[in-house]
Amino acid sequence: MALEIIESCVNCWACEPLCPQQAIQAATPHFLIDADKCTECSGDFSEAQCASICPIEGAIINELGEALNPPGSLTGIPPARWAAAQAEIAGR
């Protein structure tokens, strides 16, 4: 079992020092988790540390491809509201 950082990562470094397995590497275009090292913090912490500080919804996913921080969970912006705002901006 391992987590994965995907392209919406903004390279903010917040997760890197927290990883108990040193599984996170700075890389371009975005940070990466070494799947061989990642334990999802099992045995170290009750919650995966990278996903507990990551400010970007959807940037960290599990092996099922599910976002640990789904849309709206961190910003408090309801996804429908977000979509409406983006549509409004695009229509200007």
Added chain:
Amino acid sequence: MDLPVIEPSPPAAAGCSAGSCGSTARQMDALSDAVRARVQDHPCYSEDAHHYFARMHVAVAPACNIQCHYCNRKYDCANESRPGVVSEVLTPDQAVRKTLAVAATIPQMSVLGIAGPGDPLANPERTFETFRQLALKAPDIKLCVATNGLVLPDYVEELARYNIDHVTITINCVDPAIGARIYPWIFWKNRRVFGHEAAAILIAQQQKGLEMLTARGILVKVNSVLIPGVNDAHLPEVSRIVKAKGAFLHNVMPLIAEAEHGTFYGVMGQRSPQPAELKALQDACAGDMNMMRHCRQCRADAVGLLGEDRGAEFTLDKIEAMEIDYEAAMVVRAELRAQIAAELAEKRARAHAPAAATTPQVIRIQPHVAKSAPPVGRPVLMAVAAKNGLVAVHFGHAREFLVYEASADGARLVGHRKAESYCAGDESCGDAEAVLAATIRALADCEVVLCSRIGFEPWGQLEAAGIQPNGEYAMQAIEEAVMAVWNEMLAAGKLAVGQIAAKRA
């Protein structure tokens, strides 16, 4: 040097005995001589200094440990100027090289701050490595840091070790119920904490950090974001509390919220405050606290005087190519500082001279007498296209206007308004009309605009909008020019007390 103002009332309310006394003297009078000496070349802490000295931020701190509803960590735009925005994150070595390059090129650069784009103390290795190198290599640069305060108590010792003399804490509330509407979550003791619980922890840590810093004699400025309907009624209490705990300056800044920034407040339609609301709140807090009115809410990688950004001159590839002789630069920098200090001393002496020649109509002998005397002439807001403390910018070239309130008590800086310079002299002039209209809207509450020169077209449009353009005080000191215009208006019978300017009716 000044004589102390002897008055029993709170120091921030202390006036100056001369009618010509400007905002600078007023702001600085509230400070002890010892504090004044520590901030006199810091543009973010001294209103006086901000006309002359430049600052820079190095963006070495990308990580953050909290989320604020006015921030979006995905945002990065070269054309946006607001906190939390940067073009490139630097390593400590790159940041040190950039700092030396800027300090050698811009001798007015007196202060290096680390302010993000995340929280400096959530990036302790990068932040303190930068400070450690700079304390050795550039001892003539003041170091400062701005933090959300969450882990501040853990780092007070280390800040003191690198001689960090100035710390800014952003404190938007002291009530967790209000905090829960500003901070959705914090990262605390290895887990994400939400809502009321998160706000309570953050507030407790901020207050503890503030107390620890002031106990060590480190100067603390408190920044607060004014969020209408959320913390506006609460900020006077914040101001009282942080002052009681030893903060020496309070900076209330307007919320910046646009849907295209992708922030919670922007997307959810939270409005930003009007300039008049900001001023009213700053005035409400000013009875208790020394208020800062000249903040430009700069980017976490800003370079230059407040209100300008020369960051594009110091990109990584450009600083790589620069030859830097820092020993030689330090000599030039010291000479310039001495020259500016002498100018400031002279300006202060002038501002405090009794019966100053610029304001013969209004001479006040004692501050407490001045308060009980009936006011002579109503206050007037004036916009100034300024540089280096002078009325020195062409109206069409101004990127911002300083707004002063002129009254019988003198000229007082109350804010600034951003503008686009519409007269770039090239094809970009195509949008001139729209830009001019936007500038006139931004200055709507001002009755006068002072500039070094102004074209025929904008002159007419400003007049039509009830704003009197004035180019007669080019290259004169701002506060003297503002008071001279106010006294002309007074003499012309335009300032009868109770008489409201037609444009405000």
